[in-house]
Amino acid sequence: MADIKLIHGDCIEKMKDIPDNSIDMVMTSPPYDNLRDYGKDFTGWGEHVWKPVLEGIFRVLKDGGVCVWVVGDATINGSETGTSFRQALYWMEIGGNLHDTMIYSKGGQGATGSIYGYWQDFEYMFVFTKCKLKTFNPIEDRKNATKPRVREESQGHRHANGDTKCKRIITRKEFGRRFNIWQYHEAGTRTKHPAVFPEKLAHDHIISWSNENDTILDPFMGSGTTGVACIDLNRDFIGIELDEGYFKIAEDRIQEYQSQGRLF
């Protein structure tokens, strides 16, 4: 059974209690600029916060570990802030790698924006790594075109009929590896938290970049979605949340899942 540890407080401070190189994977979504007010303990968001957070994550991650950082930018005076990119570049500056820039597409559900541009319909899912990636369990649920194809291949010698080519029938598996744009129509589970990501999104990343019994950290736990996915997938979980009200929501939700069982 998964070992679950929930911590109330500021993740910059609380991560200091986590030993170096002890976390297999971080699955998280930080505040997006200052788009939302996260309650009385929240003192705003800026590089004075996200830089030390990324440094802390880099320290606690094991070599080969992954941090999935789900994020979007605010639009201020008609322009995007670009904070997401600054964060990705900072991860590289402190010694990490940008393994993949994946997209969380909302498929038209929950699109936002203004009349001066196209509707904003996605967020980034940066896959950060520390050293060479240690775990990748690809999800293969993309339907391939299954009609067999005939390919002509040169054999390097001439057949009796004078032909140098032979015909080969190419078949494919019914399902192949996913592309790196993932679409989730359903929003996150309705809780009193304003910015919940879909359980399936956390679930799919945790399967991809970790193994059973690994330890997963979410320093911005919110309503505890990453924790719920960890229970389902038998991973140990450490969640940190600053706001007392959201912390309570996460605690109750995780307790409920622990007694109820599987998500999917």
Ligand SMILES: C[S@@+](CC[C@H](N)C(=O)[O-])C[C@H]1O[C@@H](n2cnc3c(N)ncnc32)[C@H](O)[C@@H]1O
């Ligand atoms: C985008 S939400 C995460 C939502 C979460 N993924 C979920 O599905 O519920 C970001 C969370 O980070 C919390 N937060 C902001 N600053 C923090 C800090 N310094 N330490 C810990 N949590 C913080 C906010 O209170 C908020 O709940």
